[in-house]
Amino acid sequence: MSDNDDLDIEGGESPEGSSTYKKKSALGALLPTILKFVAIGIGATIFIVTVVLITMGFNQPSEWDHRAAEGPFMAVPPQWSWFTDIGTVNTQTIDTPPRTVSVVMHLGFEQGDATTSSELFGRQIPLQAFTRNYFAQRTADELRPENEARLRREIMDILNTRYLDRARIRDVQFVRLDVMDVF
Numbered sequence: 001m002s003d004n005d006d007l008d009i010e011g012g013e014s015p016e017g018s019s020t021y022k023k024k025s026a027l028g029a030l031l032p033t034i035l036k037f038v039a040i041g042i043g044a045t046i047f048i049v050t051v052v053l054i055t056m057g058f059n060q061p062s063e064w065d066h067r068a069a070e071g072p073f074m075a076v077p078p079q080w081s082w083f084t085d086i087g088t089v090n091t092q093t094i095d096t097p098p099r100t101v102s103v104v105m106h107l108g109f110e111q112g113d114a115t116t117s118s119e120l121f122g123r124q125i126p127l128q129a130f131t132r133n134y135f136a137q138r139t140a141d142e143l144r145p146e147n148e149a150r151l152r153r154e155i156m157d158i159l160n161t162r163y164l165d166r167a168r169i170r171d172v173q174f175v176r177l178d179v180m181d182v183f
Contacts, residue, residue, distance in 0.1 A: 108171030
């Protein structure tokens with residue numbers, strides 16, 4: 001007898017006639033293949049979603065946000081055109097005893113935006129009245145230097161939503177914000 005006689009290489013019955021090797025079912029034969037394709041599909045989907053998200057992040061036009069994180073590695077802010085004709089506004093706080101507030105505020109908007117420029121010049125007097133009323137409704141504690149970022153953001157939001165029609169303010173800066181005791 002040769003060495004090949006005991007081994008069922010060709011898939012036939014064993015020489016003794018017993019079926020020691022069983023046939024695999026059709027599902028059992030296909031299961032590894034199905035799992036392989038499912039794993040490849042899931043991996044490909046994750047890869048595609050990751051690439052799309054990264055690409056979208058790079059391709060989004062990003063406008064510098066004045067609310068960005070502050071620190072030594074902050075992005076360079078864009079250059080704005082500035083509306084500086086509000087002038088110096090003097091008022092008193094709601095504290096008891098009241099304190100005098102002196103404010104010089106400039107409003108930044110996108111360069112070359114003629115609509116915003118003309119609207120701001122047309123609303124110069126209401127903007128002065130808004131500035132006076134805004135600071136007259138604050139306490140001296142609310143006007144401390146550590147609160148300036150919140151004040152600038154709040155003023156910008158109020159102007160953009162309540163006072164301006166088509167114009168959009170992009171930044172608010174205080175050239176001077178002095179709170180003084182009344183003597």
